[in-house]
Amino acid sequence: MDLGLQGKVALVTGASRGIGKAVAQTLINEGCRVAICARDGERLRAAVHDLSHGKNNGDVIGVSTDVTDEAAVQQFVATAHKTFGRIDILVNNAGTHLRGTVDTTTLDILNRQLRDKVFGFFAMIQAVLPIMRGQKDGRIVNVIGQAARHPHPDRFPSGVTNAACMALTKSVADAVARDNIRVNAVCPQYIESELLASLIDKEMRERKxxxxxxxxxxxxxxxxxxxxxxxxxxxLVSFMVSDSANFIAGSAVSIDGGYHRYVFG
Ligand SMILES: NC(=O)c1ccc[n+]([C@@H]2O[C@H](COP(=O)([O-])OP(=O)(O)OC[C@H]3O[C@@H](n4cnc5c(N)ncnc54)[C@H](OP(=O)(O)O)[C@@H]3O)[C@@H](O)[C@H]2O)c1
Structure with a gap:
């Protein structure tokens, strides 16, 4: 299927590895110009090199950014806008998954998890909205996680955070739909990335x-x-930001091998 993404400009956060990097690569393959961010500058540079297949022709840029830092987010968006002249797509992906129960989770852990995803997604959305409104066109996808629908006792921080991201997605989606900006979410679970590898390592240690x-x-x-x-x-993300998904707004699509139980929700 031709997704009609040729020439679009996409911002992907947390794209130095894992899901974000794969999203950036797929959008590039579809003809997008892409700006990516992550905190570790060296890994980000390596990702830009990989994504541009060593050509460094300017169609892929990386700006070292912590999405919890509002000034850095503004700088990332301004740099991308100046470089490419427009911003059509935002994929909010940067984040992590912190485990803990109601007894073991400290305020600091909860704060970290909320800042990375809820605050980070919010800051990025606020930064791109004026540009997308000016264009009368925009597509935003938030990479959330199934802990939103299935909070587990031992995943308290990510359950709370992902549920907040769901509310954020729907609330923003309704607010900007008449500006022709579509906001949606995808909810992955157990995707092969460094994040999952670290969870497997933790299981090995804790359960011996x-x-x-x-x-x-x-x-x-x-x-x-x-x-x-x-x-x-x-x-899935590439489909959600394409014209083929033009009537989808405020939705959260599961991508979890059938794990979710709420078929009517
Ligand atoms: N893998 C799964 O099974 C799964 C399941 C549910 C949800 N998710 C969600 O999917 C997203 C991507 O997960 P992943 O598995 O690809 O994780 P990952 O392999 O750990 O990659 C995370 C990426 O985000 C960046 N990042 C983290 N915090 C950041 C921050 N504050 N500012 C900017 N960049 C930041 C990391 O780079 P730096 O560390 O250099 O900043 C890295 O590029 C996350 O939001 C995660 O919660 C994943």
């Missing part, structure tokens, strides 16, 4: 099991019986 046993716990959790790939999430 080998890697195969720890990994199986994640792939057994869904009906398809496997983990997903960043590229599979990237294909």
């Amino acid at each position: 099991v080998d890697r195969a046993t720890a990994s199986a716990g994640f792939s057994r959790a869904n009906p398809l019986g496997r983990t997903g790939t960043p590229e599979e999430v990237a294909d």
